[in-house]
Protein backbone atom coordinates (compact mmCIF):
# COMPACT_ATOMS: atom_id res chain seq x y z
CA UNK A 1 0.00 0.00 0.00
CA UNK A 2 1.21 3.53 -0.84
CA UNK A 3 2.34 5.23 2.42
CA UNK A 4 0.54 8.43 3.38
CA UNK A 5 2.33 11.79 3.46
CA UNK A 6 3.16 12.04 7.17
CA UNK A 7 3.69 15.60 8.35
CA UNK A 8 3.61 17.05 11.85
CA UNK A 9 0.49 18.63 13.37
CA UNK A 10 0.75 20.97 15.16
CA UNK A 11 4.11 21.78 13.63
CA UNK A 12 4.83 24.72 15.97
CA UNK A 13 5.27 24.77 19.73
CA UNK A 14 2.67 26.87 21.57
CA UNK A 15 5.31 29.60 22.10
CA UNK A 16 6.27 29.59 18.39
CA UNK A 17 2.58 29.78 17.49
CA UNK A 18 2.06 32.71 19.87
CA UNK A 19 5.09 34.51 18.41
CA UNK A 20 3.65 33.93 14.95
CA UNK A 21 0.25 35.33 15.92
CA UNK A 22 1.70 38.45 17.55
CA UNK A 23 4.22 39.26 14.81
CA UNK A 24 3.06 37.49 11.62
CA UNK A 25 6.21 35.40 11.49
CA UNK A 26 8.34 33.04 13.51
CA UNK A 27 11.88 31.74 12.97
CA UNK A 28 12.18 27.99 13.63
CA UNK A 29 15.77 26.88 14.31
CA UNK A 30 17.40 23.60 13.21
CA UNK A 31 14.92 22.72 10.47
CA UNK A 32 17.83 21.73 8.22
CA UNK A 33 21.09 20.19 9.43
CA UNK A 34 24.53 21.58 8.51
CA UNK A 35 25.01 18.77 5.96
CA UNK A 36 21.60 19.44 4.42
CA UNK A 37 22.39 23.18 4.13
CA UNK A 38 25.73 22.40 2.46
CA UNK A 39 24.14 19.98 -0.01
CA UNK A 40 21.36 22.44 -0.89
CA UNK A 41 23.86 25.31 -1.21
CA UNK A 42 25.99 23.26 -3.59
CA UNK A 43 22.94 22.36 -5.69
CA UNK A 44 21.96 26.04 -5.72
CA UNK A 45 25.39 27.21 -6.87
CA UNK A 46 25.37 24.48 -9.54
CA UNK A 47 21.93 25.66 -10.71
CA UNK A 48 23.16 29.26 -10.83
CA UNK A 49 26.22 28.25 -12.88
CA UNK A 50 24.08 26.16 -15.27
CA UNK A 51 21.68 29.03 -15.90
CA UNK A 52 24.57 31.49 -16.35
CA UNK A 53 26.23 29.21 -18.92
CA UNK A 54 23.16 29.05 -21.19
CA UNK A 55 23.75 30.46 -24.66
CA UNK A 56 21.83 33.64 -25.62
CA UNK A 57 18.33 32.70 -26.77
CA UNK A 58 18.48 29.30 -25.01
CA UNK A 59 14.97 27.96 -24.51
CA UNK A 60 14.86 26.23 -21.08
CA UNK A 61 13.17 22.85 -20.85
CA UNK A 62 10.09 22.74 -18.61
CA UNK A 63 11.92 21.26 -15.62
CA UNK A 64 14.75 23.80 -15.71
CA UNK A 65 14.82 26.75 -13.34
CA UNK A 66 15.29 30.29 -14.68
CA UNK A 67 16.55 33.64 -13.42
CA UNK A 68 13.80 36.08 -12.50
CA UNK A 69 16.52 38.64 -11.70
CA UNK A 70 20.14 38.51 -12.77
CA UNK A 71 22.58 41.08 -11.36
CA UNK A 72 26.19 40.47 -10.38
CA UNK A 73 25.24 41.00 -6.70
CA UNK A 74 21.82 39.31 -6.76
CA UNK A 75 20.24 36.42 -8.61
CA UNK A 76 16.62 35.45 -8.02
CA UNK A 77 16.00 31.93 -9.28
CA UNK A 78 12.47 30.64 -9.82
CA UNK A 79 10.74 27.31 -10.50
CA UNK A 80 13.12 25.08 -8.57
CA UNK A 81 10.74 22.17 -7.93
CA UNK A 82 12.26 19.82 -10.54
CA UNK A 83 15.68 21.44 -11.06
CA UNK A 84 17.45 19.14 -8.56
CA UNK A 85 16.12 16.23 -6.46
CA UNK A 86 17.33 18.03 -3.32
CA UNK A 87 15.12 21.01 -4.11
CA UNK A 88 12.14 18.69 -4.61
CA UNK A 89 12.93 17.14 -1.24
CA UNK A 90 13.08 20.62 0.35
CA UNK A 91 9.68 21.75 -0.89
CA UNK A 92 8.11 18.43 0.24
CA UNK A 93 9.92 18.41 3.63
CA UNK A 94 7.23 17.28 6.12
CA UNK A 95 8.16 19.87 8.80
CA UNK A 96 7.97 22.74 6.28
CA UNK A 97 4.70 21.57 4.75
CA UNK A 98 3.34 20.99 8.28
CA UNK A 99 4.26 24.55 9.35
CA UNK A 100 2.61 26.01 6.24
CA UNK A 101 -0.54 23.93 6.72
CA UNK A 102 -0.82 24.93 10.37
CA UNK A 103 -0.80 28.61 9.41
CA UNK A 104 -3.21 28.00 6.53
CA UNK A 105 -5.61 25.91 8.65
CA UNK A 106 -5.87 23.37 5.85
CA UNK A 107 -4.14 21.36 3.17
CA UNK A 108 -1.35 22.99 1.14
CA UNK A 109 -0.19 23.00 -2.45
CA UNK A 110 3.01 24.51 -3.81
CA UNK A 111 2.29 27.81 -5.55
CA UNK A 112 5.87 29.02 -6.11
CA UNK A 113 9.41 27.89 -5.34
CA UNK A 114 12.33 30.30 -5.50
CA UNK A 115 15.80 31.14 -4.21
CA UNK A 116 17.93 34.23 -3.77
CA UNK A 117 21.72 34.37 -3.83
CA UNK A 118 22.83 37.89 -3.01
CA UNK A 119 25.69 39.95 -1.67
CA UNK A 120 26.21 43.61 -0.74
CA UNK A 121 24.61 46.08 -3.16
CA UNK A 122 27.24 48.04 -5.12
CA UNK A 123 25.52 51.31 -4.15
CA UNK A 124 25.60 50.56 -0.42
CA UNK A 125 26.54 53.67 1.56
CA UNK A 126 27.72 52.90 5.11
CA UNK A 127 25.69 54.74 7.73
CA UNK A 128 22.77 55.65 5.43
CA UNK A 129 19.42 54.37 6.84
CA UNK A 130 18.37 51.37 4.76
CA UNK A 131 15.25 51.33 2.59
CA UNK A 132 13.72 47.99 1.68
CA UNK A 133 11.65 46.47 -1.14
CA UNK A 134 8.69 46.08 1.24
CA UNK A 135 5.61 44.25 -0.10
CA UNK A 136 3.02 41.64 0.83
CA UNK A 137 1.48 38.84 -1.22
CA UNK A 138 -2.20 38.96 -0.26
CA UNK A 139 -4.41 41.48 1.52
CA UNK A 140 -5.66 40.99 5.08
CA UNK A 141 -9.47 40.76 4.53
CA UNK A 142 -9.20 38.29 1.65
CA UNK A 143 -6.18 36.28 2.76
CA UNK A 144 -6.76 35.73 6.45
CA UNK A 145 -9.21 34.34 9.00
CA UNK A 146 -9.29 33.53 12.71
CA UNK A 147 -10.13 30.14 14.21
CA UNK A 148 -9.84 29.14 17.88
CA UNK A 149 -8.51 32.67 18.47
CA UNK A 150 -5.53 32.07 16.18
CA UNK A 151 -4.61 33.87 12.95
CA UNK A 152 -4.53 31.94 9.66
CA UNK A 153 -3.51 32.92 6.14
CA UNK A 154 -4.17 31.07 2.88
CA UNK A 155 -0.78 32.04 1.37
CA UNK A 156 2.33 31.21 3.38
CA UNK A 157 6.08 31.10 2.81
CA UNK A 158 8.84 29.04 4.40
CA UNK A 159 12.17 30.72 3.81
CA UNK A 160 15.25 28.80 4.94
CA UNK A 161 18.65 30.43 5.16
CA UNK A 162 21.43 28.13 3.96
CA UNK A 163 24.08 30.57 5.20
CA UNK A 164 24.41 32.04 8.69
CA UNK A 165 22.67 35.38 9.09
CA UNK A 166 24.31 37.80 11.51
CA UNK A 167 23.03 41.39 11.95
CA UNK A 168 24.95 42.62 8.86
CA UNK A 169 24.16 39.67 6.59
CA UNK A 170 20.88 40.83 5.01
CA UNK A 171 18.29 38.64 6.75
CA UNK A 172 14.71 39.18 5.63
CA UNK A 173 13.03 42.23 7.18
CA UNK A 174 9.36 42.44 8.13
CA UNK A 175 6.97 45.04 9.53
CA UNK A 176 5.98 43.17 12.67
CA UNK A 177 2.24 42.82 13.25
CA UNK A 178 1.25 44.11 9.79
CA UNK A 179 -0.15 40.67 8.91
CA UNK A 180 -3.47 41.51 10.59
CA UNK A 181 -3.80 45.24 9.95
CA UNK A 182 -6.05 46.22 7.05
CA UNK A 183 -4.47 49.54 6.12
CA UNK A 184 -2.67 50.64 2.95
CA UNK A 185 0.75 48.99 2.77
CA UNK A 186 2.50 52.29 2.03
CA UNK A 187 1.01 53.87 5.19
CA UNK A 188 2.28 51.02 7.37
CA UNK A 189 5.71 51.09 5.70
CA UNK A 190 5.93 54.85 6.34
CA UNK A 191 5.16 54.28 10.04
CA UNK A 192 7.84 51.56 10.21
CA UNK A 193 10.45 53.94 8.77
CA UNK A 194 9.39 56.53 11.41
CA UNK A 195 9.77 53.93 14.18
CA UNK A 196 12.29 51.35 13.06
CA UNK A 197 11.66 49.17 16.11
CA UNK A 198 8.67 47.95 14.05
CA UNK A 199 11.10 46.50 11.48
CA UNK A 200 12.27 43.07 12.59
CA UNK A 201 15.16 41.37 10.81
CA UNK A 202 15.97 37.66 10.66
CA UNK A 203 19.22 36.92 12.49
CA UNK A 204 19.62 33.15 12.63
CA UNK A 205 22.08 30.33 12.06
CA UNK A 206 22.05 28.42 8.77
CA UNK A 207 19.30 25.81 8.68
CA UNK A 208 16.68 28.06 10.32
CA UNK A 209 13.32 28.68 8.66
CA UNK A 210 11.38 31.93 8.62
CA UNK A 211 7.67 31.03 8.46
CA UNK A 212 5.43 33.95 7.58
CA UNK A 213 1.93 34.83 6.43
CA UNK A 214 1.91 36.62 3.09
CA UNK A 215 -0.32 39.33 4.57
CA UNK A 216 2.84 40.36 6.46
CA UNK A 217 4.83 43.21 4.91
CA UNK A 218 8.32 41.88 4.19
CA UNK A 219 11.38 42.43 2.03
CA UNK A 220 15.04 41.62 1.47
CA UNK A 221 17.37 42.92 4.19
CA UNK A 222 20.47 45.05 3.61
CA UNK A 223 23.83 43.25 3.39
CA UNK A 224 26.62 45.29 4.93
CA UNK A 225 29.12 42.44 5.40
CA UNK A 226 31.28 40.68 2.80
CA UNK A 227 29.20 37.51 3.07
CA UNK A 228 27.01 35.99 0.38
CA UNK A 229 23.46 35.08 1.46
CA UNK A 230 21.72 31.99 0.06
CA UNK A 231 18.04 31.40 0.86
CA UNK A 232 15.49 28.91 -0.49
CA UNK A 233 11.76 29.73 -0.40
CA UNK A 234 8.71 27.52 -0.72
CA UNK A 235 5.38 29.29 -1.31
CA UNK A 236 2.27 27.34 -0.29
CA UNK A 237 -1.40 28.13 -0.85
CA UNK A 238 -4.83 26.50 -0.58
CA UNK A 239 -5.28 23.41 -2.75
CA UNK A 240 -7.67 25.26 -5.08
CA UNK A 241 -5.02 27.92 -5.85
CA UNK A 242 -3.06 27.73 -9.13
CA UNK A 243 0.72 27.37 -9.38
CA UNK A 244 1.89 30.85 -10.34
CA UNK A 245 5.63 30.33 -10.44
CA UNK A 246 5.50 30.72 -14.20
CA UNK A 247 6.64 27.41 -15.66
CA UNK A 248 4.69 24.17 -16.01
CA UNK A 249 6.00 20.79 -14.86
CA UNK A 250 7.17 18.46 -17.61
CA UNK A 251 4.83 15.49 -18.26
CA UNK A 252 7.70 13.16 -17.23
CA UNK A 253 8.16 14.86 -13.83
CA UNK A 254 4.39 15.03 -13.27
CA UNK A 255 3.99 11.33 -14.10
CA UNK A 256 6.61 10.38 -11.48
CA UNK A 257 4.98 12.21 -8.53
CA UNK A 258 4.04 9.60 -5.92
CA UNK A 259 0.27 9.65 -5.15
CA UNK A 260 0.86 10.98 -1.61
CA UNK A 261 2.51 14.14 -2.98
CA UNK A 262 0.05 14.73 -5.87
CA UNK A 263 -2.08 17.33 -4.09
CA UNK A 264 1.02 19.20 -2.96
CA UNK A 265 2.18 19.59 -6.58
CA UNK A 266 -1.13 19.67 -8.48
CA UNK A 267 -3.67 21.05 -6.01
CA UNK A 268 -7.30 19.99 -6.37
CA UNK A 269 -10.07 21.61 -8.39
CA UNK A 270 -12.44 21.27 -5.46
CA UNK A 271 -13.75 23.25 -2.50
CA UNK A 272 -12.87 20.69 0.17
CA UNK A 273 -9.72 22.33 1.50
CA UNK A 274 -9.06 19.83 4.30
CA UNK A 275 -9.61 22.24 7.23
CA UNK A 276 -7.54 21.47 10.32
CA UNK A 277 -7.05 23.72 13.32
CA UNK A 278 -5.09 23.62 16.56
CA UNK A 279 -5.63 25.31 19.88
CA UNK A 280 -2.79 27.47 21.17
CA UNK A 281 -1.94 25.14 24.05
CA UNK A 282 -1.90 21.92 21.96
CA UNK A 283 1.64 20.53 22.23
CA UNK A 284 3.86 20.38 19.16
CA UNK A 285 4.09 17.09 17.26
CA UNK A 286 7.67 16.23 18.26
CA UNK A 287 8.53 13.84 15.41
CA UNK A 288 11.84 14.67 13.75
CA UNK A 289 11.85 14.96 9.96
CA UNK A 290 14.75 15.44 7.59
CA UNK A 291 15.23 16.14 3.89
CA UNK A 292 15.25 12.37 3.40
CA UNK A 293 11.54 12.35 4.37
CA UNK A 294 10.66 14.60 1.44
CA UNK A 295 10.28 13.26 -2.10
CA UNK A 296 13.51 12.62 -4.01
CA UNK A 297 12.65 12.07 -7.69
CA UNK A 298 14.60 9.23 -9.34
CA UNK A 299 15.58 7.89 -5.89
Ligand SMILES: O=C(O)CCC(=O)C(=O)O
Pocket residue numbers: 116157171172173218219220221231233
Ligand atom coordinates in the same frame (compact mmCIF):
# COMPACT_ATOMS: atom_id res chain seq x y z
O1 LIG B 1 14.93 38.13 0.05
C1 LIG B 1 14.24 38.00 1.07
O2 LIG B 1 14.73 37.83 2.17
C2 LIG B 1 12.72 38.13 0.99
C3 LIG B 1 12.10 37.41 -0.16
C4 LIG B 1 10.76 37.94 -0.52
O3 LIG B 1 10.52 39.13 -0.40
C5 LIG B 1 9.69 37.08 -1.03
O4 LIG B 1 9.88 35.86 -1.16
O5 LIG B 1 8.59 37.58 -1.30
